[in-house]
Amino acid sequence: MQPKEYQQLVQENLPPRPIVKNMLWAFFVGGIICAIGQVVLTIAQSFERTKNEAAAVTLAAMIFLGTILTALGVYDEIAEKAGAGAAVPITGFANTVTSAAMDFRREGLLLGMGAKMFVIAGPVIVYGILAGFIVALIKSLVLGLF
Amino acid sequence: MGKRTGTRTLTFSRGPRITSRYTLVGPWEGKGPYALDFHEILPDDSLGQKTAEKTERLMLEKAISKVLEQHGTSIHDVHFLIAGDLLNQITTSSLAASTHAVPFIGIYGACSTFAEALGLGAVLLEGEFAQQVLIGTASHYQTAERQFRYPIELNVQHLRTNQVTVTGAAAAILSFAERGPRITHATFGTVVDMGLKDPHDMGSAMAPAAFRTIKEHLADTGRTLEDYDLILTGDLGKQGSKMLRLLMEREQIKGLERLQDGGSQIFGPHQPVGAGGSGAACVAVMTLGYVLNRLEAAQVKRVLIVATGALLSALTVLQGESIPCIAHAIALEQ
Numbered sequence: 001m002q003p004k005e006y007q008q009l010v011q012e013n014l015p016p017r018p019i020v021k022n023m024l025w026a027f028f029v030g031g032i033i034c035a036i037g038q039v040v041l042t043i044a045q046s047f048e049r050t051k052n053e054a055a056a057v058t059l060a061a062m063i064f065l066g067t068i069l070t071a072l073g074v075y076d077e078i079a080e081k082a083g084a085g086a087a088v089p090i091t092g093f094a095n096t097v098t099s100a101a102m103d104f105r106r107e108g109l110l111l112g113m114g115a116k117m118f119v120i121a122g123p124v125i126v127y128g129i130l131a132g133f134i135v136a137l138i139k140s141l142v143l144g145l146f
Numbered sequence: 147m148g149k150r151t152g153t154r155t156l157t158f159s160r161g162p163r164i165t166s167r168y169t170l171v172g173p174w175e176g177k178g179p180y181a182l183d184f185h186e187i188l189p190d191d192s193l194g195q196k197t198a199e200k201t202e203r204l205m206l207e208k209a210i211s212k213v214l215e216q217h218g219t220s221i222h223d224v225h226f227l228i229a230g231d232l233l234n235q236i237t238t239s240s241l242a243a244s245t246h247a248v249p250f251i252g253i254y255g256a257c258s259t260f261a262e263a264l265g266l267g268a269v270l271l272e273g274e275f276a277q278q279v280l281i282g283t284a285s286h287y288q289t290a291e292r293q294f295r296y297p298i299e300l301n302v303q304h305l306r307t308n309q310v311t312v313t314g315a316a317a318a319i320l321s322f323a324e325r326g327p328r329i330t331h332a333t334f335g336t337v338v339d340m341g342l343k344d345p346h347d348m349g350s351a352m353a354p355a356a357f358r359t360i361k362e363h364l365a366d367t368g369r370t371l372e373d374y375d376l377i378l379t380g381d382l383g384k385q386g387s388k389m390l391r392l393l394m395e396r397e398q399i400k401g402l403e404r405l406q407d408g409g410s411q412i413f414g415p416h417q418p419v420g421a422g423g424s425g426a427a428c429v430a431v432m433t434l435g436y437v438l439n440r441l442e443a444a445q446v447k448r449v450l451i452v453a454t455g456a457l458l459s460a461l462t463v464l465q466g467e468s469i470p471c472i473a474h475a476i477a478l479e480q
Contacts, residue, residue: 001354001393001396003339003340003341004341006340006341006342006354007340007341007342009389009392010342010347010350010389013350013388013389013392014307014347014350014385015306015307015385017305017306022303070299071299073299075299075301076298076299076300076301076302078301079300079301079302079303080302080303080304080418081303082303083303086301087301092301095299095300095301096297096300096301098299099296099297099298099299099300099301100297100300102297102298102299103292103297103298103299104297106196106197106199119297120296120297120300
């Protein structure tokens with residue numbers, strides 16, 4: 001059998017992805033994480049002077065939550081069900097850094113954990129900054145706001 | 147010297163046997179349907195070690211020392227140790243071998259490593275280069291995840307075609323002692339690359355390798371699938387097994403009901419493991435546990451082990467290379 005022919009046969013026989021189930025899980029778990037974030041933000045606004053300061057407190061709290069759940073070995077279990085619902089919020093970002101840090105801790109603090117903790121999160125940061133820069137550039141050029 | 151049959155198959159007429167064996171598996175594998183076929187189920191997957199790599203090494207060392215104990219022999223009476231694992235530079239095997247002063251042949255065949263060791267061991271015995279050969283292999287879920295995939299606690303959603311690396315180790319002594327099943331044939335496979343690139347579906351990539359090796363073995367020996375009571379493929383998983391059956395059905399090969407797969411069967415339906423198990427230890431513990439117990443109890447008389455391996459690395463995947471695959475077949479008879 002030719003490779004092309006076999007690749008076609010594989011494509012025709014892959015198990016179906018449970019897309020509806022995955023979407024429902026992602027919707028509800030992602031929603032719950034965001035709802036928790038909203039509760040924290042509302043509380044933070046009661047004692048912080050500006051909305052920006054309250055947002056910073058909220059982000060720190062959610063990162064802390066994601067980190068704790070990762071360290072307890074729970075976050076990957078949630079993500080197994082929720083997929084992007086757990087990966088996209090900032091708790092998911094905290095999970096990528098924490099899980100890599102936990103894994104590479106065994107190779108030492110410097111060349112292990114220190115060097116490799118951004119192995120998953122790194123691309124997000126790099127391309128996040130790049131995308132931010134490009135969007136800001138377009139905004140500046142279009143609106144002429146120098 | 148009539149030791150070659152057909153184009154690829156080796157025939158062992160002097161009767162090398164698997165005379166002693168030892169299998170140990172992790173707690174998760176110990177909850178599977180064939181748990182009672184394994185010699186030892188570990189209480190946890192760390193064994194008190196600081197790293198999973200150390201645990202993997204310890205598991206292999208344990209399997210080796212236990213099989214020596216069972217065989218009632220010392221490592222000094224063993225002429226070769228053939229071992230392999232999944233880690234870069236097969237460090238688990240090398241480190242385990244460093245504690246035993248015995249000539250060491252380190253091999254790599256991914257999940258097919260065990261069959262490769264079995265075949266090579268039989269060759270050494272048949273050629274009278276050795277009286278006793280020790281073979282062993284080990285794999286650990288965490289070490290394989292780290293090397294081939296992602297950090298263990300990362301938020302990843304697994305697909306139905308993903309396989310879970312089996313935590314476990316197995317060792318066996320091959321010799322001419324009058325017990326245990328005879329190794330009658332070995333068909334070393336050729337590398338088959340169908341151009342598949344998805345590392346999350348290695349079963350589909352490996353199925354054509356298993357198909358080719360089985361076909362060559364049957365053509366060389368003049369046998370059919372029905373001449374075997376059981377054909378155990380290694381780690382094709384549910385998806386790969388399905389593809390193998392499809393390939394066989396297209397050529398109207400009979401006896402498909404005799405096909406079983408170590409990867410598909412090591413975990414139960416209640417265990418969420420995608421397409422099943424994989425890893426160097428998977429087909430090893432299923433052969434030395436499940437299959438040999440049935441050979442010993444005379445429930446089956448003649449078995450073909452077809453261990454498959456996906457010979458990819460984390461680097462080749464990122465560089466967009468396809469997955470080269472291999473399968474080795476070993477015929478066992480009571």
